[in-house]
Amino acid sequence: MDKVVASAAEAVADIPDGATVAVGGFGLCGIPSVLIDALLTQGATDLEAVSNNCGVDEWGLGRLLFARRLRRMVSSYVGENKEFARQYLSGELEVELTPQGTLAERMRAGGSGIPAFFTATGVGTQVADGGLPWRYDDSGAVVVSSPPKEVRSFGGREYVLEEAIVADFGIVRAWKGDRHGNLVYRDSARNFNPLAAMCGRITIAEVEELVEPGELDPNNIHTPGVFVHRVVALTPEQAADKRIEKRTVTTP
Structure with missing residues (x-):
């Protein structure tokens, strides 16, 4: 111990x-x-x-x-x-x-x-839709971007799935x-x-x-x-x- x-x-x-x-x-x-x-x-x-x-x-x-x-x-x-x-x-x-x-x-x-959870934070933005630049090359071009995430409705409000x-x-x-x-x-x-x-x-x-x-x-x-x-x-x-x-x- x-x-x-x-x-x-x-x-x-x-x-x-x-x-x-x-x-x-x-x-x-x-x-x-x-x-x-x-x-x-x-x-x-x-x-x-x-x-x-x-x-x-x-x-x-x-x-x-x-x-x-x-x-x-x-x-x-x-x-x-x-x-x-x-x-x-x-x-x-x-x-x-x-x-x-x-x-x-x-x-x-x-x-x-808990492997994943839903949150309202980021819905309607690139956080949910994907496309946030994760890596640039030396010329400033985006070579790796965030993937789109699952969005689901609960009680009439949309939430984005985030992984733990x-x-x-x-x-x-x-x-x-x-x-x-x-x-x-x-x-x-x-x-x-x-x-x-x-x-x-x-x-x-x-x-x-x-x-x-x-x-x-x-x-x-x-x-x-x-x-x-x-x-x-x-x-x-x-x-x-x-x-x-x-x-x-x-x-x-």
Whole structure:
């Protein structure tokens, strides 16, 4: 039952080339930065990442992106990462842009054993009709586009069928975790982390504070240990290394 491994390097050692990896976090909030760096050092390439966004230039998933280790992204937001936009528009990266709520539910459904679901989001748009550019060539022509999806009427309203996401690996960051893999997230870090933990066939969690089994209040556990296979305890320095996308201050 003790799922703690000695290091982040050991935790990601078996992630192979071509794997699909679900990554928790939103912007730079709650991202598993230590595991991402370990994966960068490990060397796996041709990866497909499922994450709300791709970090920023040179931090978070942006580090894997800069190293040309990502083949494909399933995400909802390009955001502040200029290299993400550049690689996508120049044909170096395939990107499946997905409405944010739909992406969250696709991940949750994958972790719940639900193969697909209907949602009203995207009906009447290219999300349902197909034709969203997934990959360009170096001249800017679309070479891969999204397929049309099934649309069905329920109660007089149309809904589009979305397939669940099940990743080979899920990597997440938690505020606290115990040796059995039970996790608690803090504030806004409880965003895509529970979903990434659910949808990974093998889920790895880095925790800022490791506690013993029984120390966490069962009523406050966000991800039960049944979803988690490996736990990495961060050092105080690693836990404190948190960055923000844009610093905004007021003038005294």
